[in-house]
Amino acid sequence: MRARSFPRVAPALAALALLLALPYDAMSDTPETAGHARVAGKERELFGAGCRIRVEGTRVSASCHNPYPRADLVALHIECDPWWDVDTDSTPAAVGPAETLRMDGRCWKKVRTAWVSHRKAAV
Numbered sequence: 560m561r562a563r564s565f566p567r568v569a570p571a572l573a574a575l576a577l578l579l580a581l582p583y584d585a586m587s588d589t590p591e592t593a594g595h596a597r598v599a600g601k602e603r604e605l606f607g608a609g610c611r612i613r614v615e616g617t618r619v620s621a622s623c624h625n626p627y628p629r630a631d632l633v634a635l636h637i638e639c640d641p642w643w644d645v646d647t648d649s650t651p652a653a654v655g656p657a658e659t660l661r662m663d664g665r666c667w668k669k670v671r672t673a674w675v676s677h678r679k680a681a682v
């Protein structure tokens with residue numbers, strides 16, 4: 560009777576062994592030790608403010624927060640929908656470490672798209 564129960568238990572033991580072995584192999588290359596397939600040994604630079612853009616009717620506002628130790632120059636760009644409406648590009652403004660900056664703009668009729676550009680500040 561014991562010999563017949565082993566064939567039922569064998570697949571379960573094999574599945575358990577695979578479940579325990581696969582996560583261990585997958586964790587051998589962590590993001591810190593494994594490089595990208597196309598970029599060898601280049602470390603990611605901590606730079607760039609995180610920006611949120613809100614469009615309400617014809618008005619656009621962008622709020623940018625810089626969590627990194629290097630200043631980021633940000634500018635708000637707005638494309639307006641009618642061909643005759645003037646697109647706007649704000650003057651780049653520095654967002655220092657741990658600072659938050661708000662930028663506003665508008666179109667006369669309709670906003671087509673808005674985005675924020677980033678540039679490293681001169682040291």
